[in-house]
Amino acid sequence: MSELLSATVLAAFLTAIIVQTMPLILAAVGETIGEQSGVLNLGIEGVMLVGAYSGYVTALVTGSPWLGMLGGIAGGVVANLLMLVLNIWLGLNQIVIGLAITLMGEGITAVLYLQNYGKSPQSVPGDAWVIPGLSDLPVVGPSLFRQSGIFWVLLLTLVVVAFLLARTNWGLSIRAAGQKPSSLDAAGGNVVRTRSSAVLLNGAFVGAGGAFLSVLTTGTFTPFMTGGLGFIAIVITMLSRGRVAWIVVTSLLYGIAVAIKNPLQLIGVTVPADVFQMLPFIVVMLTLIIFARSSMVPPALGAPYTRGAR
Amino acid sequence: MIEELPRWRRITDTVVRSVLPVVLALVVAGLIIAAMGSNPLDFFAGVWKYGVTGNNWQDSLRLMAPLMIIALGLIVAFRGQLWNLGYNGTFLLGSVVAAGAGPVLFPILPGWLVTAVIIVGALLIGAIWSIVPAVLKARFGTNEIITSLVMSFIAIGVVNLLIKGPLHDPNPRVTAPQTATIDRADLLPFFGGTRVHVGFLVAIALALVAQFVISRTSFGVRLDVFGASPKAAQHVGISRSWMIVLLFSLSGALIALAGTIDVLGNVTYMRANWNPGYGDAILPFVFLARLSPLGAIPLVAFYSVFANGGINAARSVGLSSDFLLVVVGLILVFMTITEYVGDKRRLGQSYLPAGMKQSVMSLFGPRTTATTRVPSSPEKATTPPEKVSTTKTTATRAPGKVTT
Numbered sequence: 001m002s003e004l005l006s007a008t009v010l011a012a013f014l015t016a017i018i019v020q021t022m023p024l025i026l027a028a029v030g031e032t033i034g035e036q037s038g039v040l041n042l043g044i045e046g047v048m049l050v051g052a053y054s055g056y057v058t059a060l061v062t063g064s065p066w067l068g069m070l071g072g073i074a075g076g077v078v079a080n081l082l083m084l085v086l087n088i089w090l091g092l093n094q095i096v097i098g099l100a101i102t103l104m105g106e107g108i109t110a111v112l113y114l115q116n117y118g119k120s121p122q123s124v125p126g127d128a129w130v131i132p133g134l135s136d137l138p139v140v141g142p143s144l145f146r147q148s149g150i151f152w153v154l155l156l157t158l159v160v161v162a163f164l165l166a167r168t169n170w171g172l173s174i175r176a177a178g179q180k181p182s183s184l185d186a187a188g189g190n191v192v193r194t195r196s197s198a199v200l201l202n203g204a205f206v207g208a209g210g211a212f213l214s215v216l217t218t219g220t221f222t223p224f225m226t227g228g229l230g231f232i233a234i235v236i237t238m239l240s241r242g243r244v245a246w247i248v249v250t251s252l253l254y255g256i257a258v259a260i261k262n263p264l265q266l267i268g269v270t271v272p273a274d275v276f277q278m279l280p281f282i283v284v285m286l287t288l289i290i291f292a293r294s295s296m297v298p299p300a301l302g303a304p305y306t307r308g309a310r
Numbered sequence: 311m312i313e314e315l316p317r318w319r320r321i322t323d324t325v326v327r328s329v330l331p332v333v334l335a336l337v338v339a340g341l342i343i344a345a346m347g348s349n350p351l352d353f354f355a356g357v358w359k360y361g362v363t364g365n366n367w368q369d370s371l372r373l374m375a376p377l378m379i380i381a382l383g384l385i386v387a388f389r390g391q392l393w394n395l396g397y398n399g400t401f402l403l404g405s406v407v408a409a410g411a412g413p414v415l416f417p418i419l420p421g422w423l424v425t426a427v428i429i430v431g432a433l434l435i436g437a438i439w440s441i442v443p444a445v446l447k448a449r450f451g452t453n454e455i456i457t458s459l460v461m462s463f464i465a466i467g468v469v470n471l472l473i474k475g476p477l478h479d480p481n482p483r484v485t486a487p488q489t490a491t492i493d494r495a496d497l498l499p500f501f502g503g504t505r506v507h508v509g510f511l512v513a514i515a516l517a518l519v520a521q522f523v524i525s526r527t528s529f530g531v532r533l534d535v536f537g538a539s540p541k542a543a544q545h546v547g548i549s550r551s552w553m554i555v556l557l558f559s560l561s562g563a564l565i566a567l568a569g570t571i572d573v574l575g576n577v578t579y580m581r582a583n584w585n586p587g588y589g590d591a592i593l594p595f596v597f598l599a600r601l602s603p604l605g606a607i608p609l610v611a612f613y614s615v616f617a618n619g620g621i622n623a624a625r626s627v628g629l630s631s632d633f634l635l636v637v638v639g640l641i642l643v644f645m646t647i648t649e650y651v652g653d654k655r656r657l658g659q660s661y662l663p664a665g666m667k668q669s670v671m672s673l674f675g676p677r678t679t680a681t682t683r684v685p686s687s688p689e690k691a692t693t694p695p696e697k698v699s700t701t702k703t704t705a706t707r708a709p710g711k712v713t714t
Binding site for chain 1: 342346393395442446452453455456457459460461463464467468470471474475590593594597628629630632633634635636637638639640642643645646647649650
């Protein structure tokens with residue numbers, strides 16, 4: 001028992017948690033920014049895949065995971081341009097466009113991957129910051145303190161975003177655009193501009209999440225590799241109600257649930273993977289049933305804003 | 311603009327609005343194929359070759375049976391402005407009833423009885439599963455888009471667990487996670503010498519019944535009043551909660567039926583993680599048909615041929631069959647754009663039409679009535695002729711407006 005739960009196993013467990021959770025946190029933070037501003041992007045499953053694919057290709061071509069992440073961010077932003085133009089500027093239906101983005105993202109990345117890399121799958125070079133001193137610690141040393149530098153930069157970004165959302169005028173206008181767009185308009189803000197920036201940031205974060213998944217978590221791209229992670233991010237966004245700290249906590253719970261499979265198997269407990277995949281959804285359903293309130297989402301979520309319209 | 315447009319104009323407008331997005335999507339798809347270094351004409355020729363010629367049309371019709379029934383299930387919910395996005399899970403629940411009960415019951419009971427039991431079971435499970443989001447919405451106003459999606463993911467997990475666990479093929483030689491196979495003799499009857507089963511006829515019959523109910527009965531009127539404005543419906547004595555629960559369970563039952571019929575007539579067993587995603591694919595065509603069951607028939611038939619032929623056609627030009635997803639997504643995008651341009655043209659310089667805004671607004675939060683219109687736009691202008699086969703004059707809203 002004790003030798004099974006050795007430092008190596010624990011370190012692997014911790015590493016698995018980190019790499020499973022990070023893409024989800026990024027996607028959920030992106031979705032939170034969008035949802036708080038009143039844009040429910042049902043397309044983030046597709047945006048994630050686009051980010052994952054563009055990040056993978058960039059990292060392969062340049063040989064740098066850092067540029068790969070930037071490629072993923074760019075891919076996510078480009079994918080969300082569709083939402084920006086069709087929904088925010090023209091006021092077309094978010095649900096339909098979101099589903100379209102998901103379908104097209106899934107389809108085009110699978111087609112491109114199979115055509116370009118299907119015959120000879122390649123892996124992205126790894127990247128690790130070995131932090132002197134700390135990396136020699138047991139358990140956390142080989143897992144946490146040998147992560148890629150990208151991980152630390154992203155952590156910093158999350159702190160910044162949490163601060164911006166909660167403490168600045170920008171965050172306030174984002175939330176106003178989702179709560180009562182007309183009041184933001186009356187206060188001299190610009191709803192369309194606010195939502196546009198939110199959607200582009202949404203694309204950047206979700207794309208980064210996808211790129212993290214392909215470049216750092218797995219080191220390769222496979223068609224449909226997100227496997228519903230985008231929808232889980234939407235669900236986590238709903239549960240967290242706009243707070244980045246909650247997103248981190250709920251995503252960690254998901255990451256632990258996914259990563260615990262291997263240690264459990266080592267001690268002879270096998271739980272089907274499907275149970276863990278269902279778990280977050282069951283939690284959400286129970287939460288919705290127990291705390292059934294419509295305030296889980298901003299009131300103006302899904303509604304295009306038209307100045308002067310009643 | 312006060313006077314009504316002539317009839318021929320309305321019909322051509324409707325056809326243009328339904329067909330144009332598909333044509334544009336196919337053009338862009340062709341450009342993408344060309345950009346990827348293949349010949350788009352080969353692809354479209356391949357769709358015809360593998361989708362229609364020889365005996366291939368039979369597979370297309372066989373595919374059409376579940377697609378058509380799912381389309382009806384979606385129409386029922388969407389007409390009441392309820393977003394039932396749980397179709398994938400409900401479909402699989404219906405399938406697993408047939409794939410699980412079929413191999414066990416067929417050997418011990420008369421075939422017709424088993425078929426009946428399975429179908430009733432699937433209808434019930436589909437209805438019950440869909441009641442959860444319905445009750446949450448009716449009671450607490452919880453957004454049904456999220457709840458139905460979440461329920462769908464739970465259903466997918468449950469189905470996979472069932473297939474890997476209790477419903478796993480008892481034959482010890484079968485190690486792959488899958489159910490036992492239903493005997494060919496126990497499947498739904500096939501039309502003489504073809505691979506088309508009676509489910510196709512059921513689907514068409516259901517479409518006709520749905521069209522009749524929607525256009526000729528009081529329930530159809532109540533449904534449209536409710537879809538236009540739950541508040542107004544409440545005033546004329548239609549219970550909002552009851553309608554939400556009824557429409558959701560009807561929708562779920564139909565979609566589960568589609569799964570059952572697909573297993574009983576086509577796939578004969580289920581593998582874990584099998585999810586054909588029919589609902590996603592058929593969604594745009596439901597909107598393009600302006601939520602008319604009759605109008606959906608040709609569009610679903612088109613997609614059945616396109617999907618059946620497209621898989622091989624995509625492979626024949628060296629693309630993955632996932633390319634079909636791109637085409638469906640493109641149709642959705644062009645559908646919303648066509649809708650927008652069509653409304654814009656009618657309304658001249660005015661703001662977005664009220665109906666467009668209202669239909670999306672009403673998805674969330676308290677519903678507003680359809681009467682909030684931009685003052686300068688006459689009533690007729692905001693309700694362009696939408697329906698393919700129209701018999702009703704009571705609808706004050708255009709049912710197709712959910713696509714905006």
